[in-house]
Amino acid sequence: MRNITKTFGSTVANENAQLDIYRGEILAILGENGSGKTTLMNMLAGIYYPDSGQIYYDGKEIVIASPGDAFSYGIGMIHQHFKLVNVLSAAENVALGLKEKGRFNIKKVAARIRELCDQYGFELDPEEKIYNMSVSQKQTVEIIKVLYRGADILILDEPTAVLTPQETEKLFRVLRNMRDAGKAVVIITHKMSEVEELSDRVVVLRKGAYVGDVLTKDTNAEEMTNMLVGHKVTLEIVRPEPVNPKPRIEVKDLVVRSEEGILKLKNISFTAKSGEILGIAGVSGNGQKELLEAIAGLQPVESGSIRYIRDDGGSDELVGRDPYDIQRMGVSLSFVPEDRLGMGLVGSMDITENMMLRSYRRGHTFLLDQKKPHSVAEDVVHDLSVNTPNLETPVRRLSGGNVQKVLVGREIASAPKVLLTAYAVRGLDINSSYTIYDLINEQKKQGVAVIYVGEDLDVLLALADRILVLCDGQVSGIVDARETDKYEVGMMMTRLSKKEKEA
Amino acid sequence: MGALASLGAFLVSFLPRAVAQGIPLLYGSTGETITEKAGNLNLGIPGIMYVGGISGVIGAFLYEQRLNAGAPVNAFLIIMIPLVCSLLGSLMMGLIYSFLTISLRANQNVAGLSLTTFGIGFGNFFGGSLIKLTGSEVPSIALTTTSQYFSKKLPFADNLSWFGKIFLSYSFLAYAAIIIAFVTAYVIRRTRIGLNLRAVGENPATADAAGIPVGRYKYVATCLGSMIAGLGGLYYVMDYACGVWSNDAFGDRGWLAIALVIFTVWRPDLSVFASILFGGLYILYLYIPTGTRLALKELYKMLPYVVTLVVLIISSMKKKRENQPPEGLGIPYFREER
Numbered sequence: 001m002r003n004i005t006k007t008f009g010s011t012v013a014n015e016n017a018q019l020d021i022y023r024g025e026i027l028a029i030l031g032e033n034g035s036g037k038t039t040l041m042n043m044l045a046g047i048y049y050p051d052s053g054q055i056y057y058d059g060k061e062i063v064i065a066s067p068g069d070a071f072s073y074g075i076g077m078i079h080q081h082f083k084l085v086n087v088l089s090a091a092e093n094v095a096l097g098l099k100e101k102g103r104f105n106i107k108k109v110a111a112r113i114r115e116l117c118d119q120y121g122f123e124l125d126p127e128e129k130i131y132n133m134s135v136s137q138k139q140t141v142e143i144i145k146v147l148y149r150g151a152d153i154l155i156l157d158e159p160t161a162v163l164t165p166q167e168t169e170k171l172f173r174v175l176r177n178m179r180d181a182g183k184a185v186v187i188i189t190h191k192m193s194e195v196e197e198l199s200d201r202v203v204v205l206r207k208g209a210y211v212g213d214v215l216t217k218d219t220n221a222e223e224m225t226n227m228l229v230g231h232k233v234t235l236e237i238v239r240p241e242p243v244n245p246k247p248r249i250e251v252k253d254l255v256v257r258s259e260e261g262i263l264k265l266k267n268i269s270f271t272a273k274s275g276e277i278l279g280i281a282g283v284s285g286n287g288q289k290e291l292l293e294a295i296a297g298l299q300p301v302e303s304g305s306i307r308y309i310r311d312d313g314g315s316d317e318l319v320g321r322d323p324y325d326i327q328r329m330g331v332s333l334s335f336v337p338e339d340r341l342g343m344g345l346v347g348s349m350d351i352t353e354n355m356m357l358r359s360y361r362r363g364h365t366f367l368l369d370q371k372k373p374h375s376v377a378e379d380v381v382h383d384l385s386v387n388t389p390n391l392e393t394p395v396r397r398l399s400g401g402n403v404q405k406v407l408v409g410r411e412i413a414s415a416p417k418v419l420l421t422a423y424a425v426r427g428l429d430i431n432s433s434y435t436i437y438d439l440i441n442e443q444k445k446q447g448v449a450v451i452y453v454g455e456d457l458d459v460l461l462a463l464a465d466r467i468l469v470l471c472d473g474q475v476s477g478i479v480d481a482r483e484t485d486k487y488e489v490g491m492m493m494t495r496l497s498k499k500e501k502e503a
Numbered sequence: 504m505g506a507l508a509s510l511g512a513f514l515v516s517f518l519p520r521a522v523a524q525g526i527p528l529l530y531g532s533t534g535e536t537i538t539e540k541a542g543n544l545n546l547g548i549p550g551i552m553y554v555g556g557i558s559g560v561i562g563a564f565l566y567e568q569r570l571n572a573g574a575p576v577n578a579f580l581i582i583m584i585p586l587v588c589s590l591l592g593s594l595m596m597g598l599i600y601s602f603l604t605i606s607l608r609a610n611q612n613v614a615g616l617s618l619t620t621f622g623i624g625f626g627n628f629f630g631g632s633l634i635k636l637t638g639s640e641v642p643s644i645a646l647t648t649t650s651q652y653f654s655k656k657l658p659f660a661d662n663l664s665w666f667g668k669i670f671l672s673y674s675f676l677a678y679a680a681i682i683i684a685f686v687t688a689y690v691i692r693r694t695r696i697g698l699n700l701r702a703v704g705e706n707p708a709t710a711d712a713a714g715i716p717v718g719r720y721k722y723v724a725t726c727l728g729s730m731i732a733g734l735g736g737l738y739y740v741m742d743y744a745c746g747v748w749s750n751d752a753f754g755d756r757g758w759l760a761i762a763l764v765i766f767t768v769w770r771p772d773l774s775v776f777a778s779i780l781f782g783g784l785y786i787l788y789l790y791i792p793t794g795t796r797l798a799l800k801e802l803y804k805m806l807p808y809v810v811t812l813v814v815l816i817i818s819s820m821k822k823k824r825e826n827q828p829p830e831g832l833g834i835p836y837f838r839e840e841r
Contacts, residue, residue, distance in 0.1 A: 085709055131824050
């Protein structure tokens with residue numbers, strides 16, 4: 001298999017990306033969020049279809065138009081979000097959609113699964129129902145599903161994101177077995193340590209484009225970070241000096257566990273000051289969401305404390321409080337999730353009504369106050385130049401970027417004391433991004449404590465006063481944004497600093 | 504001994520009637536189960552059963568017109584014409600529902616309920632028209648010749664005392680209902696097609712990724728389910744009601760069929776027995792002496808619904824995953840949304 005080159009026309013998901021995959025090798029694809037790793041692989045797996053470009057298989061050009069086509073070339077992909085039917089057993093899930101000849105016999109399928117398990121060192125009971133399985137078992141079913149169909153090329157999209165270290169170790173052993181059996185394994189990741197530990201070769205993607213291709217043994221983390229972060233036009237973002245910063249939020253030894261029991265935050269401690277922007281850097285999924293939700297009262301906290309310090313110097317504990325109480329104290333959360341509408345906005349309601357979601361409890365009469373939300377909506381639309389036919393358009397119909405402006409605009413309009421924002425500019429064009437930066441700076445000048453979770457290191461470095469770097473649910477460091485550079489932060493993002501490791 | 508004998512006599516007279524009541528429910532619930540297994544909650548079933556009934560009546564009526572004109576009775580045609588008409592009528596309803604909910608992704612509840620309203624209106628309109636055509640004095644239309652053929656029992660049923668009465672005294676449509684139910688249960692649980700169908704109903708995105716044609720499965724399951732349910736309407740008119748169509752006589756059996764699907768936790772094989780139980784409960788009030796207290800009678804009529812509610816409560820309390828409705832039930836699927 002050689003020389004996969006793909007170009008995308010209008011979207012910049014992938015631009016002239018290219019990739020070689022060899023049998024008997026583990027290839028890691030490294031890149032920041034949104035650098036097009038998953039898109040590129042989805043084209044191999046038949047989920048997306050490339051706008052232009054060619055795929056060669058053993059030197060011959062092929063067309064992959066559907067998952068079925070991909071299977072026929074022995075390409076199987078294990079998606080981040082598993083595609084399994086919960087009430088069926090593992091064997092039944094594997095048998096789904098198979099077009100084998102002869103009488104349907106689930107026992108035969110189960111027997112073949114056991115063979116595969118022995119061959120590669122999986123542990124799995126084919127009769128077990130999916131809903132009884134742990135995340136790692138489900139992943140095993142997904143891998144077997146692909147192997148069962150005779151895949152030679154396995155693509156795993158961030159397979160370790162949901163696994164414990166022990167499970168990750170087990171998975172890596174299995175993947176090495178597969179490599180030794182002559183299969184090609186591709187893993188998408190943004191964890192440097194995994195690349196170093198597992199892969200034979202690394203391909204780095206940045207902003208949808210192919211940056212480079214190195215043998216893992218010939219490189220080191222620093223060089224990979226260089227390739228990963230790359231160079232780009234420095235953004236001119238104003239950074240006013242913080243005025244009279246005072247501690248506002250004090251987080252101490254915060255521990256948060258996800259529903260599945262995975263430790264998401266380990267002993268986080270920091271202070272956010274008024275009139276200051278605290279940037280939070282880290283590869284997505286390293287605890288940013290949990291941290292913000294814990295402060296906003298949406299996430300159960302296992303231990304630790306979050307204290308809100310009032311202007312008069314007194315302080316209140318936020319842990320265990322109702323989110324509405326926290327909100328009334330002036331803590332405002334604007335989290336922009338990947339699907340944008342998932343949190344914060346109701347898609348079928350219009351802009352004014354979405355503004356009302358924040359204010360409806362404030363009125364004292366039986367009827368809702370329509371006027372104020374309406375004028376807030378007008379302001380947001382005007383200030384952020386939201387592209388909408390009118391205020392009565394359901395938010396769902398707006399484009400993603402505009403939806404985001406409505407969300408961020410509303411949170412800022414609620415005049416908070418603490419503004420929590422995550423990925424505020426995700427998917428926004430340059431102009432809108434700058435409007436958002438200006439708005440955030442405006443809040444900072446008014447003495448709001450801003451906690452800004454960002455993906456783009458350049459922006460974080462230019463906008464924030466201090467940067468807290470999260471890695472694997474731990475603080476790998478808090479640095480002064482004026483004195484650090486993105487290499488330092490990038491290194492901290494992918495591994496805990498030596499000091500922390502020893503501690 | 505005397506008590507036992509009278510219980511026996513009661514069962515011999517009660518059971519066949521319970522079965523006859525149960526068969527339309529069995530058709531309806533088997534059809535609805537197939538549909539729901541594909542993720543479509545078709546609340547149009549009551550209307551579809553109506554249409555299945557009236558379509559058969561129309562076919563039979565036209566054929567009997569020819570008989571009245573002096574043509575000899577053709578045993579094949581007199582069965583096949585109403586049967587095919589009934590199947591086509593309910594197929595049309597199934598296609599409308601499928602087109603609305605699968606192709607246009609309309610809300611399934613709204614589409615289903617409007618089909619029910621439409622189906623009942625359709626039945627009453629044509630029923631009324633036919634009654635007008637015959638110029639009958641009573642508000643009903645009798646298709647006795649057709650009914651004679653449809654309700655033919657197994658020839659040796661009468662010679663076999665109680666055994667014959669309980670097990671052999673039914674028409675071919677009744678046995679067909681039971682066979683269809685068992686075959687459906689087998690296909691759903693044991694075959695590749697059934698596995699794929701369940702996947703479509705549980706998680707269409709997964710089925711799609713596995714290369715299963717989701718839309719085709721949904722269309723076929725919904726239309727097939729509608730046709731099976733429609734046969735329940737045909738059985739009701741031609742056998743149970745002895746070929747007499749009168750408007751609204753079919754009643755709320757369609758809703759009972761849908762309740763039966765939940766009652767049997769989406770298993771047509773269980774439905775064979777449950778439908779007879781429901782049929783029995785449905786007519787139990789006729790056998791319980793209530794004297795002049797009509798209110799009590801009405802209370803007994805509630806029994807099937809009370810039982811359904813109790814089962815719903817129990818099954819949701821037990822929370823066994825296999826006994827829950829298909830996960831994708833009621834949710835339209837389209838690929839671009841993943």
